[in-house]
Amino acid sequence: MAGPLHTLRSGQRWISDTEPELGLGTVVGVEHDRVTVSFIASGERRIYAVGNAPLSRVRFAAGDRVESVDGWSMQVEEVEEQDGLLVYLGKDADGKPRTLEEIELNPFLQFNRPQDRLLSGQIDPGDVFRLRIETGEKLARLEQSPVLGLVGPRTALIPHQLYIAHEVASRHAPRVLLADEVGLGKTIEAGLIIHHRVLTGRTEKVLILVPNMLLHQWLVEMLRRFNLRFSLIGEDAYEDAAEEGSPFKDVNLALSSLDFILKDPERRRYVLDVAWDMVVIDEAHHLEWTPEKPSPAYAFVEMLARRTPGLLLLTATPEQLGKLGHFARLRLLDPDRFFDFEQFRQEEQEYTALAGVIDKLLDSPRLDADTLGQLQHFLRHDRADALVGDLNDPEHAAAARNALIQLLLDRHGTGRVLFRNTRNTVHGFPSRLLHGRPLPLPEHYRTQKASLEARLWPESARPDPDWWRHDPRVHWLLDIAQRLKPSRSKLLVICHRQQTAVDLENALRTLGGVRAAVFHEGMSIIARDRAAAWFAEEEEGAQVLVCSEIGSEGRNFQFAHHLVLFDLPLDPNLLEQRIGRLDRIGQHHSIDIHVPYFEDSAQEILFRWYHEGLDAFHRPAAAGAAVFARLGDELRRVLLAPDTHAGITLIQDTRTLAETIEAKLHAGRDRLLELNSCRPEPANRLVEAVAAWDRDTALWPWLEAVCDAYGVVVEEHSTDCYILRPGEHLRVPKFPELPEDGVTVTLSRDVALAREDMVFLSWEHPLVRGAIDLVLNGEHGNASLGFVSHPALASGQMLLETFHRIECPAPRRLQLFRFLPTTQLRTLLDHRGQDLGRIAMAEFDERPQTFEPANVRAFVRSQKPNLEKLLALAETRAGTRLTEIVADSSRRMLDEMTNELKRLAALRSVNPSVRQEELDRLKDDAVEMHGYLQAARLRLDAVRLLITV
Incomplete structure (x- = not known):
């Protein structure tokens, strides 16, 4: 901005209209008709004639963020002028009042406000301008989606999983027990809930506690399926952080094991000192409790649960450990609701x-x-x-x-705190085919001591390391492996003992040259992961994986469908866990269950007890644990002293008791839980809503345009699959979530589920969300010049098109975008200020033309006074619409929050599982949101100068 001599003062900050790349300049001298400006950022100095200096005064406004030469920043609230110099008043990031004189402005400040860039002639291509506007529209649509948070995970669209995730994640502070039967996807449900809450801002700090053997599986699943980068905190991380204190304090997403934390009082204190938003406990049935003596693990989790708003407990056996154990987990979730066991039983x-x-x-x-x-x-x-x-x-x-x-x-x-889906209500499971194989009992096993362990797992009682050379089960197993080899069928073998697993893997290699891997508790977590990964490889992978009992929990091997139970566990829950490694939702083959057992032995009695008494091989035995609790002692007695008549009687008693218990479960609690854990109509609506986003074809053209605008190279890979690489002329130091060596992506959920080596891109993926932020929060595309024609407009006119964005800074946990999404207010004015907003942006016939930057700057400079008036008029008109939009958003917010409060208050009057805390939080949130909405303001996001031709 050129001006009379008396308007220029040393210390003022100006920018060059002709060389905006010089950065923020400082007036260092004014003599006669010359002004000297120093551009510190670029190390340049310029001397201009005052009368026609191509300079514009830098004047920030209320709402702008400025940075001092010392590095601290503040948001401007007021601007004062003292002796020709500007003084900015505002607050820093901590809310502390600050004052900043313009001489103290950081010389490296970027001038990315659209009005500054337009008036200084910094013009972007029209296609980049349109990309910016389109991106704002895409974000607004995403923010209004009823399935926001459920679209991005790499998971199949299974109704009961989506229903539970949506129901739980939408609550203020969810505290629930996820107790689906084995194979129905509790880990997926937990991941969906965490992803939903992290993406929408309702949860920031999450701690997941799992058994040691499942640490790496959870770590990989959270990243691969949900793009959640958890920090694994174990011995190594603990030692690395020893000098700095707690390894938990600065981590938002932490994964650790309960055993690791319980080993050291200091570790327990470190965990309890963190204000977690949500804690997730896997295999929660291991938390033992009685009113007189809770286990150390239970006592610690109880302390953690009392100070954490959100709590997810995962178990496949909610009642099988007995009603007392079930009650123990419910009291962790809501100790005020579940405080008396006898009262609970009466209800x-x-x-x-x-x-x-x-x-x-x-x-x-x-x-x-x-x-x-x-x-x-x-x-x-x-x-x-x-x-x-x-x-x-x-x-x-x-x-x-x-x-x-x-x-x-x-x-x-208990519908609000307990979700349990069963195979009776969830379809899509394979059939189970039992292949029992009686084998003669070797004489050297028959003469062993009569301990229960020796009878069920006879190799454990022999000191002979080569037992496998003489055990007929090993040769039977080798025969199965050889028969399946031509078809490349995978074979999962599970046995009770670690040493048995080690010896079997050796036997398969030694006797038959079978490619086999072993998986047991004596291996490191990384070694177990490598064994599982080798087993999963299709072409060059292991044909057989031999697991000890730890292979029965957590791991999923549903790409295989042949299961060998080399021996049988004594606990019905462990048997179901074993079968559940393969028999899972999404399994496309019948499960072939191969069970060898020695004739006329305890093994045969246990096999028949499971098969004829519980029918546990063909379907999950819902009553198995309860039957075992009642008849377990009798079972052990019969196994120790095998007797045909006693065995038959035990099996008959088992069948009768199982039928009675299952009838009661079906008549009462289980029926209610099934109905409440997945309501078909809303669940199917969720599936269709997510599927609609999958069918949406807008993502790839938009992302391809972003890649083109920012210098990312795109190559076609196959249908719906592409390769993205940073190009040589990348416009930013690093494109969000794009590795230096590139990445292969797919937009197909089906391809992503089949090809784990590809990244599944959706509107919720971090790369896409990062690209949205890059476009909307940078300057690229916020100032443009275009030549257009329209039947209603004569050629030679100058129009100004502006897009103001409504900004309403608020804590992400409030999800204020539900009521006030990203909103762009378009204004179109002619050179006289007449409103032409009736002409939509898409109605213009754009005429691409090349122009010299110097000519553009000259033209803009000649029109500057009028452009400044038009900009002010556009802001006034947008401000009028802002008032109406905020009023409408406030009304909708208050209506929805009031209705939800009434619904929950009515529920609370008859169902104590609705906590008063939920109602109080809703009230507080409504008041808080109303305050933020009233403080909403406008920011000019993009401006385009149009010339009609």
């Missing part, structure tokens, strides 16, 4: 009657008087008389039944 008595009423609502065309009476009893506090009356109205009966079922499920039982 359970109503569950059978409640399930009966729901069954009648689901299946009976007309309710009898008794059922109606029970229904009215359960809904006596719910003012549901109108819905009950509609049951007799053919037009409204179906809707009334659905509404009544939802009321009953919401208001009763």
